[in-house]
């Protein structure tokens with residue numbers, strides 16, 4: 029596992045964009061994209077490189093990690109909408125090349141199975157961008173999730189609903205269910221790129237990287253993967269133990 033600790037969020041974005049750019053330039057690539065606020069500066073940096081440096085996503089395709097159940101695609105907080113407004117609409121990544129679970133599917137369980145199969149039939153994900161929840165979730169795999177789970181319908185933890193209420197008018201508007209890639213699904217991506225910024229992530233990041241591998245901290249499955257890059261700012265890295273990584 030490579031851990032990069034950067035002084036500022038802007039440096040985290042550049043460092044994460046460097047990892048993604050190397051894949052995008054190498055040929056046809058399948059990206060795994062996270063939503064939420066953490067990767068937004070990275071997506072902005074990729075958009076800048078597209079506009080100013082000719083970075084092209086024309087040979088890329090992408091799968092999202094998760095989606096809220098019950099939100100229409102047109103809802104501004106559906107992850108279908110968010111990934112377009114924050115990233116896809118600003119680069120030459122074909123809209124049809126970006127897939128996500130359908131949160132309004134009549135049968136969400138069946139939709140989860142369909143999405144899992146779609147990822148597999150695409151040959152899997154080459155590099156998966158991950159954020160981390162303040163409770164240690166990745167995707168929407170909440171504490172207690174089986175470490176080998178596949179794409180499934182899940183219940184959002186109350187902590188997650190509270191954390192994500194900032195995107196909605198009130199907490200009552202935050203959906204209770206989601207479709208998320210499972211921990212086993214995420215672990216099949218060939219390279220995991222976890223981005224963490226801000227002091228609110230410090231405990232979760234330390235538990236994920238230094239604690240036991242346990243479903244109590246879903247992100248601890250990173251320890252089971254042989255190609256992981258963690259990029260954190262100083263605040264998120266403040267509880268990491270490895271002084272040699274520059275956390276001081």
Ligand code: F6R
Nearest residue numbers: 062063064065066159160161167
């Ligand atoms: C989003 C996702 C989540 C977020 C996590 C952190 O697609 O899967 O795991 O990465 O909740 O969210 P932010 O970045 O908003 O703190």
